[in-house]
Amino acid sequence: MSHVISSDLQILSLDALEVACGHLGLELVRNQETYRWYGEFVGDYPLPEGFEEDDLGKCAHAIRIPGDEQAYEIGVVESRTGEGYVLMWDFFSGGYGMMEKVGGEDCKDLNWEYFAAISDTTIPETWIRERIPQEDGSVDFKFTL
Amino acid sequence: MKEIVANVTAAGKVTIKVKGIPGESCLEDTRALEEALGLEVDDRELTPEYYEAAEGQKELA
Numbered sequence: 001m002s003h004v005i006s007s008d009l010q011i012l013s014l015d016a017l018e019v020a021c022g023h024l025g026l027e028l029v030r031n032q033e034t035y036r037w038y039g040e041f042v043g044d045y046p047l048p049e050g051f052e053e054d055d056l057g058k059c060a061h062a063i064r065i066p067g068d069e070q071a072y073e074i075g076v077v078e079s080r081t082g083e084g085y086v087l088m089w090d091f092f093s094g095g096y097g098m099m100e101k102v103g104g105e106d107c108k109d110l111n112w113e114y115f116a117a118i119s120d121t122t123i124p125e126t127w128i129r130e131r132i133p134q135e136d137g138s139v140d141f142k143f144t145l
Numbered sequence: 146m147k148e149i150v151a152n153v154t155a156a157g158k159v160t161i162k163v164k165g166i167p168g169e170s171c172l173e174d175t176r177a178l179e180e181a182l183g184l185e186v187d188d189r190e191l192t193p194e195y196y197e198a199a200e201g202q203k204e205l206a
Contacts, residue, residue: 009157010183083183108155115153115182122177123149134152143149 009111011076012084013118014061020113021063024101028076032062035075037090048088050080060085071097112139119143149175159184
């Protein structure tokens with residue numbers, strides 16, 4: 001793999017991840033056990049904690065761009081250091097379109113949509129919701145009642 | 146007015162701040178969100194506002 005990265009976000013809900021994917025034009029394919037990547041580890045980037053070379057390309061579920069047979073896919077992989085899943089993918093050459101969909105190497109758009117999906121099921125509808133971009137590149141999700 | 150602000154970094158790190166909800170009830174407003182995100186209780190920092198209702202109850206007693 002040319003460049004591999006994993007997100008800090010702890011994915012605990014596949015349902016929320018599926019909703020988040022839908023908002024970005026992506027598809028969560030449950031029980032797809034491999035994800036499309038370069039296919040060979042070239043050693044130019046450190047592997048995420050707890051993972052070895054043989055783990056690459058394998059996953060419990062996968063995220064893909066529907067109808068795109070060229071773009072790399074994102075592996076939804078069981079965490080080795082905690083609960084839930086982590087996202088792993090090859091972002092070499094932008095993952096041939098995947099990086100644009102998820103908002104960069106750190107999957108920021110996917111992270112934000114996942115959080116939004118989680119908050120939709122945990123914060124009552126009566127609360128007013130706002131998304132406020134911050135100067136440091138983060139986003140404040142504000143709920144008021 | 147109750148206010149919950151969750152800051153989410155590009156990498157997915159989440160920090161939640163609650164305002165306008167004195168006492169322990171603030172914990173209930175965010176409990177489901179925190180659990181769904183897998184946030185640890187040890188990461189929680191309690192503000193002076195959290196203790197306001199507790200002190201008020203002592204005065205009434």
